[in-house]
Amino acid sequence: EVVLTQSPATLSLSPGERATLSCRASQSVTRYLAWYQQKPGQAPRLLIYDTSNRATGIPARFSGSGSGTDFTLTISSLEPEDFALYYCQQRSDWPLTFGGGTKVEIK
Amino acid sequence: EVQLLESGGGLVQPGGSLRLSCAASGFTFTIYGMSWVRQAPGKGLEWVSAISGSGTDIHYADSVKGRFTISRDNSKKTLYLQMNSLRVEDTARYYCAKDVGLRDDGYPYNFWDPWGQGTLVTVSS
Numbered sequence: 001e002v003v004l005t006q007s008p009a010t011l012s013l014s015p016g017e018r019a020t021l022s023c024r025a026s027q028s029v030t031r032y033l034a035w036y037q038q039k040p041g042q043a044p045r046l047l048i049y050d051t052s053n054r055a056t057g058i059p060a061r062f063s064g065s066g067s068g069t070d071f072t073l074t075i076s077s078l079e080p081e082d083f084a085l086y087y088c089q090q091r092s093d094w095p096l097t098f099g100g101g102t103k104v105e106i107k
Numbered sequence: 108e109v110q111l112l113e114s115g116g117g118l119v120q121p122g123g124s125l126r127l128s129c130a131a132s133g134f135t136f137t138i139y140g141m142s143w144v145r146q147a148p149g150k151g152l153e154w155v156s157a158i159s160g161s162g163t164d165i166h167y168a169d170s171v172k173g174r175f176t177i178s179r180d181n182s183k184k185t186l187y188l189q190m191n192s193l194r195v196e197d198t199a200r201y202y203c204a205k206d207v208g209l210r211d212d213g214y215p216y217n218f219w220d221p222w223g224q225g226t227l228v229t230v231s232s
Contacts, residue, residue, distance in 0.1 A: 001169075034218040036152075043202055044144075044152065046220035055207070055220050087152055091217035095168045096142075096154040 002026055002090050004099035012107040019075040021102045023088035028068045032092040035064055035073045038085045038101075047086075048073060078104070109133040109221055111203050116226030123193050127226055129186040129203030136184040137161070140206035140215030143177060143188050144222070145199035155201070156188065159215060171197075193230045200225040 003026040013019055023033065031051040036044040046055040048064035051071060061076040075082055083106050088099040115127040129141070143155040156177040157166045165177055176189040186203050204219030 038152075043222035043224055045222070046207065046218060049207055049216060049218040049220075089152070089154075089218065094166050096157070096166075096217055098152040098154065101151050 001095050002029060002093055002097050004088050004090060004097055006086075006088060006099035006102045008102060009100070010103045010105060012105050013078055014107045015078050015080055017078050019073075019078055019082070019104055021073040021075075021086055021104070023066075023071040023073070023099050025069045025071075025090060025092075027093075029090040029092035031067050032090055033064075033066070033071050034089045034091070035062075036087045036089065037082075038087065044087065075104075109205060111205060111221065111223035113201065113203050113223045113226040116201065116228045118229045118231065119193055120232050121193060121195055121230055123230070124189070124191045125193065125228060127188040127190065127201055127203075127228070129188075129223060131184045131186065131203075131205070134205065136179075137181045138209065140164075140217065141179065141186045142204050142206070142217070142219055143186075143201055144204055144219070145197075145201045145228075146225075147196075147199040150199075153199070157215070157217060158186070160209075164214070190228070193228075195230050198228060198230045200227050 005024045007022045035048040038044040052064045086102045110132045112130045142157040158177045174192045178187045202222045202225040204222040206215040207218045
């Protein structure tokens with residue numbers, strides 16, 4: 001199965017700063033990677049799919065890039081509501097798999 | 108507005124069974140693939156099972172294969188997960204999730220938006 005490794009585990013930043021989250025796959029997933037945001041007590045929400053396509057209603061400060069095995073989610077300027085957990089997920093191969101998550105916390 | 112409402116969770120003993128349901132509204136249910144994804148307390152996300160809009164294409168995680176069965180009733184706009192031979196490690200919140208749409212080849216993306224609020228399954232003696 002495709003193992004997704006997210007780094008760092010925790011990212012401590014201040015509002016207004018730029019956040020860069022990484023997701024590395026154990027084998028190529030071409031561009032078939034998504035990012036989700038999850039806040040405490042809530043269901044995950046899709047942010048980005050197929051590497052760089054923003055889901056409906058997602059602000060432009062969220063962007064995705066990468067291909068093959070290395071992917072990045074960038075939040076250009078953190079808003080207070082962006083402090084949350086972020087997961088990557090691949091659909092290149094069965095079983096579908098998630099990364100372990102990156103927590104973006106307020107510094 | 109798309110809504111997904113899960114039900115059927117609860118406390119069950121190891122070896123027992125549960126049937127989860129997910130009632131969908133606000134979209135053309137027959138078009139969209141659906142999945143179940145679970146999250147153990149304090150842990151990350153784990154995909155469990157996926158089913159195409161027609162119900163003909165089905166996949167399972169190895170951890171549940173042979174024990175869980177996904178199905179859908181398009182006339183009732185409802186997704187199901189029959190869970191048998193439950194284990195302690197199946198304890199989790201189970202989310203149903205709607206696929207983003209259809210790819211150019213007609214298959215689901217297998218990315219999900221939105222998700223329901225989940226139903227909690229606890230397997231314990």
